[in-house]
Amino acid sequence: MENTHHTGGHAAAHAEEHSFDKKAIWRTFWILLIITIVELVLAILHFSTGFPPKLLLNGTFIILTLAKAFYIIAEFMHLRHEIRNMIMTIAVPALLFIWFIAAFLWDGDSYRNLRNRYDPYHKEQSMPKKAPEHEGAKPGELH
Amino acid sequence: MMWYFLMSDAFTFGAFLISYGTVRFSSNSWPDPNYVFRSFPVIGEMDIPLAFVSLMTFILIMSSVTMVLAVAAGHANDKKGVIKWMLWTILGGLAFLGCQAWEWTHLYHQGAWWGRNPFDNIDGTAASTNFTNFFFTITGFHGFHVFSGVIINIIMLIMTIKGVFERRGHYLMIEKAGLYWHFVDLVWVFVFTCFYLL
Numbered sequence: 354m355e356n357t358h359h360t361g362g363h364a365a366a367h368a369e370e371h372s373f374d375k376k377a378i379w380r381t382f383w384i385l386l387i388i389t390i391v392e393l394v395l396a397i398l399h400f401s402t403g404f405p406p407k408l409l410l411n412g413t414f415i416i417l418t419l420a421k422a423f424y425i426i427a428e429f430m431h432l433r434h435e436i437r438n439m440i441m442t443i444a445v446p447a448l449l450f451i452w453f454i455a456a457f458l459w460d461g462d463s464y465r466n467l468r469n470r471y472d473p474y475h476k477e478q479s480m481p482k483k484a485p486e487h488e489g490a491k492p493g494e495l496h
Numbered sequence: 497m498m499w500y501f502l503m504s505d506a507f508t509f510g511a512f513l514i515s516y517g518t519v520r521f522s523s524n525s526w527p528d529p530n531y532v533f534r535s536f537p538v539i540g541e542m543d544i545p546l547a548f549v550s551l552m553t554f555i556l557i558m559s560s561v562t563m564v565l566a567v568a569a570g571h572a573n574d575k576k577g578v579i580k581w582m583l584w585t586i587l588g589g590l591a592f593l594g595c596q597a598w599e600w601t602h603l604y605h606q607g608a609w610w611g612r613n614p615f616d617n618i619d620g621t622a623a624s625t626n627f628t629n630f631f632f633t634i635t636g637f638h639g640f641h642v643f644s645g646v647i648i649n650i651i652m653l654i655m656t657i658k659g660v661f662e663r664r665g666h667y668l669m670i671e672k673a674g675l676y677w678h679f680v681d682l683v684w685v686f687v688f689t690c691f692y693l694l
Binding site for chain 2: 373375378379381382385386389390392393396397399400411414415418421422425426428429430431439442443446447450453454457458460461462464465468469476478479480
């Protein structure tokens with residue numbers, strides 16, 4: 354399994370024979386399937402009992418998703434068995450996503466806070482404490 | 497080269513999903529996916545949420561496995577094996593597209609479409625159309641990728657049957673098509689998490 358091609362160049366990377374281990378493929382499949390089932394069970398559990406708190410649940414989902422992504426890229430897309438420089442040219446730009454995601458989600462949160470602070474109408478419309486009989490109130494109507 | 501195309505495609509999908517995340521973070525509330533996606537064909541409304549989309553996920557992972565097996569058969573210069581596994585992969589892709597078509601049709605009949613959102617937020621307030629807009633755009637974009645993947649796979653299958661790769665001496669093209677196909681699976685993993693679980 355751990356055949357890294359330190360010596361071979363591009364040609365050698367494609368020439369090796371035993372690179373596809375059928376057992377490893379099926380093992381990856383089972384891992385992916387089990388992770389998906391676990392995610393599903395957690396989602397249903399939360400839906401029916403509310404047991405894992407939403408924040409914890411979402412953290413778990415994200416970790417499990419990244420695990421699945423790792424297995425698909427490493428085994429199915431075979432990246433783990435490529436030459437090291439190849440791995441790096443893919444992995445390093447992908448790290449940009451961390452910044453990308455953090456920055457934008459932060460921005461989204463900031464939009465929400467700004468809007469709630471400066472647009473009381475928006476806040477009133479989108480907050481649950483509003484009495485139910487106002488549900489059908491027309492936008493702009495005074496009450 | 498395929499890897500670098502996939503990188504750029506990853507950033508396109510990433511941009512979509514992150515803009516979805518941004519809008520979701522900027523909203524005070526959001527519809528509950530467990531409530532929205534609770535239907536199954538024939539059986540109708542079920543108490544078990546997400547069952548159908550799990551089936552779709554399973555189909556896509558399964559077709560990814562058959563694709564790896566096709567690539568492995570290509571490595572062994574086993575033409576029959578490549579044809580067999582490519583056929584299964586194409587079948588899986590078509591099954592996934594069929595499921596998605598059903599899901600879209602069902603949501604459409606429930607009143608959801610671009611610009612229309614019949615589902616209330618989880619806290620009972622009226623939801624904006626952001627939810628459906630993002631849902632249909634991103635799953636549509638992914639579905640289109642699956643569709644092109646199926647077309648590419650069909651072309652690869654025809655070329656294999658005609659013996660193009662056999663004469664060439666290697667099945668590298670199958671490998672490249674395989675990379676694209678796994679990427680589609682990979683994106684689905686993220687779409688599944690972002691829309692159906694979180």
